[in-house]
Amino acid sequence: MTNMPLPMASSAKALAKELMNLQEEPVEGFKITLVEENNLYDWQVAIFGPPGTLYQGGYFKAHIRFPGDYPYSPPSFRFLSHIWHPNVYENGEVCISILHAPIDDPQAGELPQERWNPTQNVRTILMSVISLLNEPNTFSPANVDASIMFRDWRERKSTKYEDYVKQQVRDSQREAERDGVVVPTTVEEYCVKTTVSHDSDSALNVEEFYDEDMEFCGDDDEDAPDVDTD
Structure with a gap:
């Protein structure tokens, strides 16, 4: 009996569609990019x-990992x-309501509508992260020391927070040079939207992921790393 390839999971279809959309209309x-092409x-x-922000000129790398039942x-x-940053844990995990599971937890201090729901997508996550960088939530911080520094900086009591961030920007610029x-x-450079060429070696041919006969890493329902939602 011939082994038949498994159909692509619905979550992979959703992600392929989102990736293609983000390539055509970048945030x-x-x-x-994908960590691995397949x-x-x-x-x-x-x-x-x-x-125009403390992070101007910075280059920061991040990793998004999707569960097998995305977007649910x-x-x-x-x-x-x-x-x-006040809302980033020491291990780099971002603490933001939109990434919290849609469960009823009165102790969390969040309204259900502030948490994740299937209408959210990668674009809304990215926009939320940028918003969070500029306007931290200091009421429930992941990094208490950074939160205190930020409040002192905002109230013009200290420049420590600004000094920390600007040093990190300088460090990130050296990494950008290496990469x-x-x-x-500038605003003009930042706002330019470029469609990724699918002929580029580094570009993903997203249409390949619409082949129903292909198998994918991650099609099983492996859980994403735990995120502390305190």
Whole structure:
């Protein structure tokens, strides 16, 4: 009996469609690639610091891991680059309501509608992360020391928070040089939207993922890394 290839999981179809959409209409300030070409469940993200903010000129790497039942469960978002921020844990995990599972937890201090739901997508996650960088939530911080520093900086009591962030931006720029990445520093450069060429060696031919006879890494329902939602 011939072994028949498994059909592509519905989650992989959803991710392939989202990836194609993000290639055709990128989110400003982000560059997205797959960690491995045959695995739609692990994405690598480069985040460029928005002009006019403390993060201007920064280049920060992150990893998005999707569960097998996406979009019904949220992905995890973890910074690979070291980043000092009230809502980022020491291990790089981002603590943000949109990435929290849609469960009823009165102790969490979040409304159900603030948590993940299947209408959310990668684009809304990326926009939320950029918003969080510029406007941290200090009411339930993942990094208490960073939260205190941020409040002191906002109230003009200390420049420590600004000093920390600017040093990290300088460190990230050296990494960008090693990676051969040109970081946008002006509004004009930051807002340019470029469609990724599918002829490029580094580009993903997303249409390949619509072949119903292909198998994919991650098609099983492996759980994403646990995210502390305290």
